[in-house]
Amino acid sequence: MAKKPRVTPMMQQYNEIKAQYPDALLFYRLGDFYELFNEDAILGAKLLELTLTQRNKNSAQPVPMAGVPHHAAQSYIDILVDKGYKVAVVEQMEDPAQAEGMVKREVIQLVTPGTRMKTSADAAKENNYMVALSQLPTGQFGLAYADLSTGELEATTVATTGNVMNELSRLETKEIVTDVTLPDDLMATLTNLGILVSYQSEGLADHQLDYLVQDLAQPAQKHSADLLLAYLMATQKRSLDHLQVAKGYDIAQYLELDRHSRANLELTSNIRTQQRSGTLLWLLDLTKTAMGGRLLKQWIEQPLLDRTALEGRYDIVGGLLDDYFGRAALQEALQGVYDLERLAGRVAFGSANGRDLLQLSHSLEQVPAIMLTLQAMDQHIFGTPLADLDPVSDIQELISQAITDDPPVSVKEGGLIKDGYNAKLDEYRYTMQHGKQWLADLEASEREATGIHSLKIGYNKVFGYYIEVTKANIDRLDPDRYTRKQTLVNAERFITPELKEHEQLILEAQAQSSELEYDLFTQLRDTIKMNITRLQKLGANLARLDVLQSLATVAEQFNFVRPQLTDETEIEIKDGRHPVVEKVLGHQAFVANDVVMPVDETIMLITGPNMSGKSTYMRQLALTVVMAQIGSFVPATSAKLPIFDHIFTRIGAADDLISGNSTFMVEMAEANTALQEASPHSLILFDELGRGTATYDGMALAQAIIEYVHDHTQAKTLFSTHYHELTSLDTTLPHLKNVHVGATEEDGKLIFSHKVLPGPADQSYGINVAKLAGLPEQLIKRASEILQDLEASDQKESQLLPSQAEKNSTNSSLAEPMVAYPSSVTPDNLAVETHQSTSDSEQPSQLALFDIASDQDESVLAELKTLDLANMTPLETLLQVSKWQAKLGK
Structure with missing residues (x-):
């Protein structure tokens, strides 16, 4: 039977420490290097591009090994932390020369993505937040966050997982600390996002830090803050006196923007490059x-x-x-x-x-x-x-009196403290200076006495001070003058009793001077710490x-102006501009536009061709609101604004592949969030809702959403669309106004005015935009022919659904629909059913998903109304439909 390989005392010590930090890379101090062993060495060598060597390479089971110089370790640690790893720094806790047996070693700090103290110059204007997250039995989430480098500490209570994700996104969270209370689906989402998740089983046990959470009244906030502080105490193993007393805050005390709206509006991160350039932050x-x-x-x-x-x-x-x-x-x-x-x-x-x-x-x-x-x-x-x-000023004066104008990086090697700051230190320096002068004088006198002009006095850590004479001059030296100490190839080194005596004085002064300087520096640092x-x-x-x-x-x-805040819901912006686009294009090139929405006007329906500036117009209103509510002047010649409580946006196409949601599903989920959470004091921006599905489905949904906002939500809403049929809604919805972005066609070329004008647009100019994009001429010509055929077949028929207001009016005269639209599409019921056309010939109609009139299907309808589509994957949706089919006997 083969013997188990013998584990050396050093490797036994390493393994014991590694067992305490299994999820961290161990930087184990050996002399002038930090070494990594076993799996850490293999991974570290790959990530840091180090040479992978072996310890005990001649044994049956050599140990993989890789190392970095201790003086350069921080740069390697930063690389690993940037990649999302933890690093446990193991330091020698005693002088190896004085240690009996194995040198005592301990982890002095666990460096993680959320606990970094040093940041690069590029990240100086960025916070480094770590978040503690827990869930109470009530279902509420406690969320606390801290930036260890600045001492910020805040906590809040969050009601839903959606709001949790919004806060994590806002904070650009680098690391999450949690206990075992989080639901599995939330943990899976956090893992998919790539945020490092760390576990802390117990809350704060050090009562010396109780004062930090004394102002937190809500249990959820206090629990999460305790969790965070306990983790920091366990990992940092040093004073946390710079942490500020935790502040409790309520998400609702600020203008709320979910993570999708922040991304759409490009407040702090460019949606394409993920950089600051091209954002509101970049501008301001x-x-x-x-x-x-x-x-x-x-x-x-x-x-x-x-x-x-x-x-x-x-x-x-x-x-x-x-x-x-x-x-x-x-x-x-x-x-x-x-x-x-x-x-x-x-x-x-x-x-x-x-x-x-x-x-x-x-x-x-x-x-x-x-x-x-x-x-x-x-x-x-x-x-x-x-x-x-x-x-x-007292601290400034103290530092200026104590610290030299050009101190070294190290605090333990002297050269930190000014002359005159401490009398004892001045004595040591006097001894060292005069000792060095004595050495210079000795060298000069010995040269004169021996006649050897190349004679010199040197120093090394092994032998101390010595007199060196070259081999060529040895014959000229009196053999009894010095005591031989060392023989070199080309020289001999000697000592004298007098030289060794002064050596002891000088070295003692140097050692005591450096030690005293360090003590004086730490005293100064402690004074500042207070x-x-x-x-x-x-x-x-x-x-x-x-x-x-x-x-x-x-x-x-x-040329921004001070906004006038009003308690009403009126918006009146004259010559408003998109501040970021204006900076890129220049003030003269940007076309300013008014945004005027009186108190009784809820919806602005915007039509016009692609590239004409509809999205820019919508975004510039939202950015103007954000600027006004941070205390900034705004891009306009005058601006009267209410204080909004929430901004919802759906601008641009995006999917959520991590959650398995298509672009249209994400669009509907974001629209649902706005419809469910908006108040009359909110701002909603909907850009081309409904375009991700069939034309009739999309138009039906768009109209139903407009009517719902108009009749129920009543938030200020900008709704851009290519469904020109919807512009007729201004006849039945009194709080809706049509505007369009101007464009003209000259000699087959599309000219944008980028000016927002009253009334609906007459056409979308889609083929003209395609021509501008450079599509083949043959394709453009064919598209024009198809368009003419379609317009000829539809010219006598209307495509607009009757509005909810028209349905409720017995005197309304409804336009004959071009096709059989589903009669049951209302703000409260988006199910689709068959409707008979009034024309002589049968028109194709979209079939009903369920027979609404059947009493036996009421249970299925009840489930449908409560279905949370926003949090379901396509597969989960398909399985649910399959269950309904089985229940209906399909």
Whole structure:
């Protein structure tokens, strides 16, 4: 029987630590390297492009091994974390030279996608959020999130899985911490999204952090925050003093936008490139600090509903807009402010070095200049922002007194502290400086005494200080003058009792000096740590000023105006523009349009050809609303707006392959969300609803949706369509208005005016647009012939369904339908049934899915009405229909 391979004490220690962190790559410190072993080495070598070697290569079972230099480990850790992996950093906890037996090693930190403290320059204006998610027996979800690098900590209660997904999307979540309470379907969705999911079995046990959750009144919020803090304590193994007291928030206190609407409107991410370029954030971000950039993004993602707060922001933006020189001075000072939030985080975390403290000091030096600038401005507007600024001058003075102008990266090798800061340190430095001078004097005197001008005094860590004489000059040296220490190929090295005595003084001074410098630095860092809350508050106030100066600068560049907020539902925008498109095209090239919807007007039905600007017109209204509700001026010559509570959009074609949903299913699901959740204070944008199915189905659904919004939802709605038949609805729906985007045909060429005009469009110009796209001429000609034939056969017949209002009126005179439309299509019942044409010849009609008149099918109809199509895959839908067929005896 073969013997089991012997496990060395070192590998036994490695295996024990690895067993505690099975889901992490273990960076195990060995001397000057971090090593990976076994499966970690194989995976790490592949991901990091390292050479895979073997430990005990001559044994029967060699151990795969790969390593990285300890001084470059952070860059390799960043690569792994960026790829979604966890890294457990195992450090030597004692000096190997003094250790008895195996060197003690421990995991000093678990680095995960959600717990990164250091970010690249490109990501300075991005938060790094991790989210804790749990579900209570009531069905509610508790959601808490934190950015470990800035100390932000917030929590909310979420009612539905849809809202959970919206929040995760808004936060661009890097990692989710959960317990075992989440339902399986939600876990499957999170896994499919590729977000790292980590598990924490118990909540917060360290009562020293209870103060962080003391303001959370709701059980769901507190439970999720406890879960998150427990995970951070377990993984980071160090002070979390920079974490701010958790704030509870309600999703409904902000303008709500679901993840689809955020994507459609391209608020912070370009829908094609996934980058900032071409987004509202890209347009508005002229911030000078990383803190300001992050805050602006947060404002865009959470527009306000509080009119008083918005008017306060407008006042400051207006004041900065009117005072060019004051704004310029503010910008110049902000330019010198580093990321106070993340610097404070590194101080509390114990990872700040001398250069970080210099950045902190330099930032604090700018605050008095900012305060002087605000003092010179209108105090009715800037008095409160000025009063909120604490310069933290005591910390700035302390750092400037202590830290040298060019400190090293390492905090343990000396060179950090200025002369004159500490008397004992000055003594050590005096000893070292005079010791080195003594060595120089000794070298000069020995050269003169021996006559050997190449004689030199050197140093290495093995032998200390020595006198070196080349072999060519050995004969000139008195054999009794020195004690031989080392023989080299071309030289001999010697020592003297006097040299060794001074060596001891110099080396002791160097060691004690470096140790004392480190102690002085940590004391300074601890003093700053006691003022973390002041620094965080200062950072938040400077970030707010930075965002507002950015909004003022953009308003000046693009001629934005202050919006007038109204308590009514009236919209009156004069010469409105799409701000992002205008920046790309230039102000002169963009065609401005009014958006006027009085209180009694609910729906604007927009027709016109493709490429004419219908979608742009709709998006520019939504972006104007978002801008107004973050406190920005807006792209128009004047704007009167209500405060909207929710924006729903369905713009563009998209599917959801992960959930198994087609483009049309996604379209209907998003439309359903709007119809179910919108209020009279909401804004709905529907672009070409119904186009993903057969013409008659699509037109029927489009009309039913319009009628439902008109009669029930009553939200302000922009509805663009190519179904020209729907434009007749303005005769029966009093709160609907037709508009169209102008276009003319000249010599077979389509000319867009991009101007929104009253009334419906006369045609769609689809073939003209196809010609513009470059389709073959033969194809265009054939399409024109087919179109003429179709128009000739349909010219005497109307395609418009009777509206719900017409059905309810006994005096209405209905137009004869061109085909047999389903008579049962109403806002409340979208089932389809057979309807007899009034013409002499039978027309093909769409068959009913169920016989509505049959009493025996009432149970099937009841199930159909409650069916949650938005959360069903096509296969699940097919199986359900099969069950119904069996029940109906089909």
